[in-house]
Amino acid sequence: MRIGVVGATGAVGREMIEELAESSLTSDVKVELFASPRSEGETIAYRGETLKVNAYSLEKVKGCDYILMSAGGTFSKAHSPAISSQDSVVIDNSSAFRMDPKIPLIIPEVNGDVLQGFTQGIIANPNCSTIQMLVAINPLKLKFGLKMIVVATYQSVSGSGQKGIKELSDQLQDYLKFEKPNHVLYPQPIASNVLSAIGPFEDGQNCEEELKMVNETHKILGLPGLPVLATSARVPVFACHSEAINVQLGREADLEEVKQAFKQAPGLIYNETTSQSELPSPFHCTGKKEVFVARLRTLFGEPRSEWFQFWNVADNLKKGAATNAVQILEHLLKNKSS
Template identity: 40%
Template sequence: MGYRIAVIGATGAVGREILKILAERDFPIKEIVALASPRSAGKEISFGDKRILKVQNLETFDFKGWDIALSSPGASISSVYSPKAAKAGCIVIDNTSHFRMEPDVPLVVPEVNPEDLKKIKRNIVANPNCSTIQMVVALKPLHDLFKIKRIVVSTYQATGGAGKKGMDELYIQTKSSLVGDSISINNFTKQIAFNCIPHIDKFMPDGSTKEEWKMNVETKKILDPDINVFATCVRVPVFIGHGEAITIECERPVDLAKAQKALRNAEGVILFDKQEDGGYITQIEAAGEDASYVSRLRIDPTVPNGLGLWCVSDNLRKGAALNTVQIAEKLIEMNLISKR
C-alpha cells in the first residue's frame, strides 16, 4: 500500500526530475498521475525504468481522493491549481515562488526546519528557492555551533535555473560563438556563452534583484529571522549546478576543527576540503548528486568570528525536485499525512 501522488508540471525540467527521483527513492506509491497544460495532455512521459505515464490535463483534473501533489508548473499556474488541490484535501508541496513568503505556509528544507511541517494550515507547503536551499543546508550545522548573525554570499548559478530554455540558449550561443555565427539573445539580458551576468530575476527598488531578495527573506524564514543576508546573484555559463562563495560572521568564537566536524556529521552535507590542487568540488561534479558539497573552509580574519566556504549543489535536484520529494517523505515519517 502507498499514496496517491499527483505531479503537477510533469513535462517541465523539474517535473521530470521529480518523477525520476520518486522512482529512484522507491517512494511508497499506490497510484501516480502526471499533470500538465492542455497542450501537453496525451503525451507520454517516463516514470522509472519500465513505466510510461500518459499526461493528463491539469485544468480538468479532479484532486479529490489524492494524497500528495508535487507542484512545479510556474508561479502563476500554481497560484490557481495548488489551492484547488489543497481544498480537495490533497497536501500540496509547491516548488514555485508563489507561496513561499505567505505567513501561514511553511517554507521547508527537511535537514534544516522539519518541525515547521507541524504548522501546515492550508494543506500547502512551500519549497524554497534553489540558491537558498543549498546554502541553508550547509549553514545549519554552523549556525547551531556559532550562531550566525550575518551572511555575505556571491552565487554562480547555472542556466538550468532558468529552465530548459536557459540551457538551450547557452548551448546555441556556445555553438554559434565557436563557428563565428551571430549571437541571438532571447532569455537572458546579455550573452551567456563565455560570459557572466550579475542579474537574476527583476530589479527591486533598493537595487537588488529579486533572486537576491529571496535569499535574504527565505533564509530568515527557514533558519533564523535575526540573520542578515547580503547576496549578489550571478548567472554563469554552466548547464547544471549552482556554486556559492559564502562568508559568515558569527556571534560566538569560530573553531575551524569544530566546524569541520559538524559539517562532516551534518545531514545532506558532504565536506570535501583538501588544501591542494583539485581538493574541492565544482558544479560539474555536483551534477546528478543529492548533497550540498562544502569546500574551501577557512577562517575569515577580516571580521570577528568569521568563516568562509565554497558550496555547490545540483540546482535541479536538491535545489528543486529532491527537496520537494524529501518534504513528502518527511511528512510521512512524522505521521503528518495518512493514506486515503
C-alpha cells in the same frame, strides 16, 4: 495513495519523477503526470513503466493525496489553493507562497520540525540558492550562533528551466559557427558571459533572486533581523549553482570545530581536499542529491575567528528543487505513520 506531478515535463518535474522512482514509496502508490495541453499524450518512464502525461485540470487531480507542483508561480497562484481545498497537500516549487506567513517554507534538514501536525494545505519549497546555502549554514547557526551572511552565487542556466538550457545550447552553437549569439531569455547573451543580476531590480538596488535569498533565509532560520548580503550572478553552466559564502558566527571558533559541524551535518558532504582537480564543481556534482562544501578558511588564516569562508555547490534541479520536494513528501509520510 495517489501522487500527482504537475509540470511533469519541465526541468524540475522530470527530476521529481526520478526522485519519486528512487524514493521509499511503495509500489502500490500511483504516480500521475500533468502538464499543459501541449504535452498531452507524451510519455515519461517511471520504475520500468511508461506513464502518460495528461493535460492538467482541477477535476483530473481530484483525489490525489499529494501534488508536487512545478508549473511556475503564476500557475501555482491560480491553481494551488483550489487543489489544496480538494484535500490534497500541495508541495509547491514556485515562489508564489514562500513568504506567506501561513505557509510553511521547508528544508527538511533545517526546519522539518515545522511540519509536525501538518495534514492539509500548501507547503512551499524554497529557492534553489537559499536551500543549498542554508543546508550548510544551519549547522553553524545551531553550534555557534550567527551574526551575518555575505554570499555571492554563480547560478546555472537550468535554474531558468528548459528555456535556460535551450538558450545556452543555442548560443554555444552560434559561437561555434562564429555567429553573433541570439538572446531571447536573458538581457544579454549568457554563453561566454556572466550576468551580475538575476531577475528584475525589485527595491531599486537588489535583484529578485538576491531578495529571495534574504527574505527566505529570515523565514527559515527564524532570524528576521539577520544581515544577509547577497549577490546573485548567472553563469554559462548547465547544471549546479555554486556559492562563495562568508559567515560571521555568534562566537569565535577554530577551523576544527567548524569542520566537525560540517562533517556531522545532514545532507552535506564536506570535502577537505587541497587537490584542485578534486574540488567540488558543477562537473562533479551534477545529478547528486547532497550539498558539497569545500575550501573552508578562517579570516586571514587566524587560529580563531568569528568569520569563516567556504565554497558550496549543489545541483539546483536536485537538492535545489526536486530532491527537497520529495524529501518534504517523505517527511510528511513519516510523520503520518509515526
